[in-house]
Amino acid sequence: MPELPEVEVVRQGLARGVVGRRVAAVEVYHPRAVRRHAAGPVDFVALLQGRRVESAQRRGKYLWLPLDSGDALTGHLGMSGQLLVVPPEKPDETHLRVRITFDDRRRELRFVDQRTFGGLLVVAGGAELPSTISHIARDPLDPLFDDALFSQQLGAKRTGVKRALLDQSLISGIGNIYADESLWRAQLHYDRPTERVTRADALRLLAHVRDVLQESLAAGGTSFDALYVSTEGVSGLFERELAVYGREGEPCLRCSAPVRRAHFMNRSSYYCPRCQRAPRSPRTSAGTRSG
């Protein structure tokens, strides 16, 4: 569910809510939530107990909390994950998967995840950058993101431009919402072959990606429902600023043509058929079975 702005809101909440605190106890209620921790839940708990949280980091949609042991508590929210910092007396959420309490006995950290696509693990020596996410590219809000390299790598791909935007090893943090919003702003069709995206197109697209991510972050992210909330349970307000995502049949905010939804990559792509012209030779044969 969450993309970069939503995950960054969560990271900021973790920075305020758990950094500097020492773990007292950890309870794992659903083994699937820690399935990426190969050594199992018992080891997961052992590596956390007594450790102090040093900071809260993010790359793309991944989060990690460096610990005073040099390890890192690493997490991904998947489609429906939440990291909540709540008073211990607050009743357990239906989909509570992991509880982490601290030795000051104040607010606890809860990992709640309806669909369990997300999960937590402790990566040994992962404080700098957990090895499990070393394949994830820097995100476009990272000061060290290399625009020229992105443009060059995009051009070298043989796929459609939206597929490339969603490829977390090329550029991280973008998901279905912000891909569609960025492509609409850049007036590029989602299936334009990457070899036909000029360097100027790529840099313009990148600028729109940054704008939309930053605008959303400033609004606290996009919350269609209660599944995405901050660590304090607060929803984001960016939904009202979405130009195409979820607006099938409604007028394009630029030209008034009805926004279309296409089935693409087993998902939906929202776009303006007038502002974002389909390529002559699309990358994907899967058509626009409209729904």
Added chain:
DNA sequence: ACCCACCCCTGGGCGC
């Protein structure tokens, strides 16, 4: 070395 279809889950909404 790439690229893509499939799979992992739960729950809400809708048509019948």
Added chain:
DNA sequence: TGCGCCCAGGGGTGGG
């Protein structure tokens, strides 16, 4: 009401 489908912001993996 209930059933069966479709849909949802994610990534990893195995096969082509």
